[in-house]
Amino acid sequence: MKGLILNDKNPSKIEVREVELPELKDDEVLVEVKAAALNHRDQWCREGRYPNIRNGVVLGSDGAGVVSKVGKNVDSKWLETEVVINSAMNWGEDQKAQSKDFEILGMPSHGTFAQYVIVKADRLHEKPEHFNWEQAGALPLGGLTAYRAVFFHGKVEKGQKVLVTGFGGGVAQYAAQFAIAAGGEVYVSSGHDQKIEVAKKQGAKGGFNYKEEAWTEQAKKETGGFDLVIDSAVGDTWGKLLKVMNPGAKLVFYGATLGNPKELDMRRVFWNQLTIQGSTMGSDADFKEMLAFVQEKQILPVIDKVYKLEEAVEAFDRMKAGDQIGKIVISMD
Template sequence: MKAIIHGDAGLRLGEMPLPKAGKGEVVVAIKTAGLNRRDLYIPDRRGQKGEDLILGSDGAGTIEAVGEGVTQWSVGDEVVINPSLDWREESDTSPEGFRPLGVPDNGTFAEKIVLSAEQIEPRPAHLSWEESACIGLAGLTGYRALVTRGQVKKGDTVFVPGAGSGVVTFIIQFAKAAGARVIVTSRKEDKLKHALKLGADRAIDTNADWEQELKDETIDLVIESVGKATFNRSLGVLKPGGRLVVFGATTDDVVDIDLRALFNNQQEIVGSMMGSREELREMLAFSEKHTIRPVIDRTLPLTDALEGFKMLEDSTQFGKIVYTI
């Protein structure tokens, strides 16, 4: 079968053996798959030298085969893949054994995938196949950061630096559905316009003086994923007693913090990463209730997958990049 492979020969479109369903497993014929920033970073952590592995954490498709003991699914069922392996119940941190799908396990950038029957959910009825492909990782990450860890509530003002990522496009929609006010930043005018169209209440230039721009705002919650370039500026606009949630670091991941300002302001800094199956199901139900859809920048055939990697590396996209298979 065709797949996007990383091995000693680098990242490429190649051939891999067809998977077979073992006990408790299903084979899903992938129709669409979503590209994530994680896919840019994992090739160098792919495991043993010489091993070809399939990238990709997100996908949607139809069940092609079921293994022994699988009774809750049938051939032909339309499903989305849960990219959070072996994390079942909501918890403060991920359990031992948790890992995102896609290296060291074979991922979704292929015609078929085999995985545990526990790792799939019914495809949301309100989403297209393309939208279904990219709600898993980004939607779950955004939901846990905003709702579980951020404890967003109606009337909060949420500040999110960096408006273009797939996770942030979910956070904007989730926060608005929860009754919050949303302010985002970007260096690019087109991304600011897209964010406002998506529902953000304000969109400001990342290079602006945030404290001056936001002097009339009370920022209750910051959701950070940029890193060193914005971290201390985010703390600077967060209200005393406010919470800053970090789910990623697209720039340098080591920052210096003014501890005196932090404890004087009694602010909280909270880490967040992906989430559990319980939270995924909550997120899917919340999305269906509020008709929340992934924002898709580009849809590409699997044969043009490397073009999508280049777009993500250059951060030119607004929202998700999806592969059709």
């Protein structure tokens, strides 16, 4: 089969080539991949910035397709079923945090940027009926991460003022949609006015361009402050985020793309009774709840652009540039 592998000897660090999958184990299934989507971890693997990376591994965590073969201990009902794949593996029994064996599909195990992928049967869920293949392939990792941040940790409530930073990326667009569907008064921040306009069309109350020096003053004046902030950047942006948070508010962050903050006003944190909460992808329970919520609210992933497998380098470069609004998808058809 054809697959997109990591190869640090190649100038682009990735290449499409023939890949041989291992034998199917008794508790596994073979899925014919219809669509898969990029996540930042794929680009970080390409750049050598992710742990336990190795050449020859098929990248890709998000994916959806049709089950074409099942192991002998797997219920045959799954054959020919249209599925989405939960790429979070070995979460463990503790809902509060992942186990030491937690792993994400696509590195170090073969992922979804291929014509076929092998996963354990317990990673399968039926594809939401209102999704096409590109939407289904774009949901799993980003949707799960956003759901845990907004609901399990953020505990969003109707009428709360919510700020989702960095709108345009996959997780952020899900976080905004989820919080809007839950009845929150949602605002976004972005470095691109075009992305803010997209968020407004989805139901956001407004947005702020964080490249503008006085955006925090504008946000405070317009909203009165936020009860919940969902962030993935950290870095020195946190000093400004703390200033727009109401007393008793919570900041949930699921990444640190800008690194650690040089300074953090801890006096503001304790005096205003603020909570800072880390989050990651979620548990199996989170995934089931996320799927049910998506189907109940008829939420549709925002698709930025669809590429063919042979165009993967172009797709990765688009993610690296940060130009996307929503998910970048690779179609196998």
